[in-house]
């Protein structure tokens with residue numbers, strides 16, 4: 001197994017591509033805002049009477065829980081918020097993610113090849129002191145890709161929605177205190193993983209790569225809606241609300257099955273580097289498999305026997321897989337296990353090996369069973385304690401000897417399959433999960449040998465002479481008992497099998 005590190009052209013090309021994680025924007029409602037309840041009228045969002053609005057909402061609310069493994073808990077230290085009792089059946093009048101073009105924006109960034117659908121899942125009210133600690137959203141099913149949060153225009157301060165990736169935390173949805181006053185009404189900010197902190201969450205866009213929705217750039221009126229969308233596996237948190245009530249409507253964003261044409265060629269630098277490598281002689285000369293650890297997790301059903309497919313890859317990972325296919329390579333997905341993120345030191349005492357063993361025994365993770373032993377022997381723990389900069393066990397665990405190369409990816413957001421097993425500061429979904437797991441995967445690209453790539457020089461023809469048959473070209477050599485025989489195609493067109501000693505080299 002070979003590790004292609006950051007100084008290799010492929011790894012360098014990969015790491016130079018920035019990965020979008022989230023986007024946020026502002027848009028105007030197209031009707032007076034109201035939450036339409038399933039069978040009990042509607043809750044009007046009255047901008048002239050925010051207190052009355054909140055009071056009406058609270059009358060229909062219940063405490064919001066969070067999920068911890070197979071249990072659902074209420075604990076204000078983790079999540080202090082209320083939610084509408086009718087939440088799954090509520091409709092928001094005045095805004096629709098598809099109608100307002102928000103869905104199209106999110107697709108362009110987070111799901112370039114597949115249309116998304118947005119399902120309203122929750123209406124949450126954070127009172128003063130309300131918050132939600134760092135967590136990832138519990139997948140509702142294998143199609144869930146991200147979360148869209150729409151902030152209702154009710155005055156409050158604090159309660160920023162922040163995302164964290166690697167060691168960078170940024171606000172993607174801020175309180176309404178004046179923030180929207182000079183915002184163009186339809187401008188959308190794309191948040192890239194390596195976007196400098198000072199531009200994050202502001203309206204500045206990153207040179208060339210972020211797009212602004214065409215259209216008017218009027219001042220945002222006071223009733224504008226601010227929204228943010230992010231991958232569901234991105235860690236996020238709601239800071240403490242200082243004053244007022246923060247009210248958000250959240251939508252699950254799921255893959256719809258309908259294809260979409262990508263609007264940008266994000267993977268181009270990698271595809272071009274790979275094309276150059278395939279034309280050269282260094283990469284897997286005897287053929288083999290190139291492994292790219294993914295940055296986004298995929299969602300697999302617990303207990304399923306089928307591993308993830310290409311379609312299950314998210315964001316840039318999918319684009320990279322398609323880049324391999326565009327070059328004619330066979331591309332597959334391999335499940336793997338990797339360490340917790342390097343910047344989040346693992347509390348070794350908190351590691352629950354029994355849980356890890358249980359997770360790895362999942363049929364969908366078949367083949368990873370030996371890792372249980374690996375973990376039990378303490379290797380995983382040693383590795384985690386080492387805080388390897390690559391933050392991935394992938395290079396250690398994925399590859400078979402000999403015919404495989406692992407591309408080391410600086411931003412492989414490698415996390416244990418069942419990160420609850422290893423997370424020192426907890427993993428909290430919105431509800432408990434009982435059927436779906438986040439899993440780390442790698443893209444496998446089958447690299448043909450140099451010969452199959454047409455890069456092997458044909459052996460120069462070997463000419464011989466026979467006293468009777470004249471000159472000919474050696475086709476093959478055969479050993480018969482102790483005699484060396486040559487098969488020769490003579491210039492008269494006949495092939496003959498003759499003892500070596502009756503032939504002279506020319």
Ligand SMILES: O=C(O)CCC(=O)C(=O)O
Nearest residue numbers: 137149161238248250430
């Ligand atoms: O309140 C928000 O902005 C997001 C809420 C959230 O993270 C969740 O419901 O999982």
Ligand SMILES: [Fe+2]
Nearest residue numbers: 135136137236
């Ligand atoms: Fe969340």
